[in-house]
Amino acid sequence: MTRKVIAEFIGTFWLVLGGCGSTVLAASIPDLGIGYIGVSLAFGLTVLTMAYTIGNISGCHLNPAVTIGLWIAGRTKKREVLPYIIAQVLGGIFGAMILYLIASGQPHFDLGNFAANGYGEHSPGEYDIFSVLTTEVVMTFIFVLIILGATHSSAPKGLAGISIGLGLTLIHLMSIPVSNTSVNPARSTSQAVFVGGWALEQLWMFWIAPIAGAILAGIFYEYLSSEIEQPE
Numbered sequence: 001m002t003r004k005v006i007a008e009f010i011g012t013f014w015l016v017l018g019g020c021g022s023t024v025l026a027a028s029i030p031d032l033g034i035g036y037i038g039v040s041l042a043f044g045l046t047v048l049t050m051a052y053t054i055g056n057i058s059g060c061h062l063n064p065a066v067t068i069g070l071w072i073a074g075r076t077k078k079r080e081v082l083p084y085i086i087a088q089v090l091g092g093i094f095g096a097m098i099l100y101l102i103a104s105g106q107p108h109f110d111l112g113n114f115a116a117n118g119y120g121e122h123s124p125g126e127y128d129i130f131s132v133l134t135t136e137v138v139m140t141f142i143f144v145l146i147i148l149g150a151t152h153s154s155a156p157k158g159l160a161g162i163s164i165g166l167g168l169t170l171i172h173l174m175s176i177p178v179s180n181t182s183v184n185p186a187r188s189t190s191q192a193v194f195v196g197g198w199a200l201e202q203l204w205m206f207w208i209a210p211i212a213g214a215i216l217a218g219i220f221y222e223y224l225s226s227e228i229e230q231p232e
Helices: 003-025 035-058 063-074 078-103 128-150 160-179 185-195 205-224
Strands: none
Touching: 003 035, 003 078, 003 185, 035 160, 063 078, 063 185, 063 205, 078 185, 128 160, 128 205, 160 185, 185 205
């Protein structure tokens, strides 16, 4: 369990540093900025690289919603859920801390929204609370379905990380303008801790919506795969 928790801490640290770091450090540089497409790829690549680094240790959840969804689907033991979630949240906050240390070294540094998630005036496209809620539930639902399908014993071996990483990339390509894309309560918490104020006030959304989507995915996939060979 100790090794699994450490792996989840490191993996979530890398997800926040790589994904949110691409937003804060590289997305808006004049002429050289990577934009939405680059940020979307960055988030997908963090998951893809960690899948092949710690997947054999902890399963590479990196996300409280994923852990809960996999538990609902019978893929994760109940005793692992809380330790995983704690490790993910702490790993994300550590990643945000390292990002802050790097970003604040620039002259005229402005924290801004620090890649935090939000709705209303804090949504990149100023989408309202209903749009953001719908987006986060649906995107997390699909993301957890992808994970459950790609890691099933009957799925092609060795390709799960690619499918999951590309799935997360596609989710970001679609939903960054709506909510700055969470689908991950640990990622949202890490940035909200540093932004404070409105980000902490709206953080409830980015716990409730992803977890709801993940629970629905766990229930739905268990139904879909009930006649298929049970997963390893």
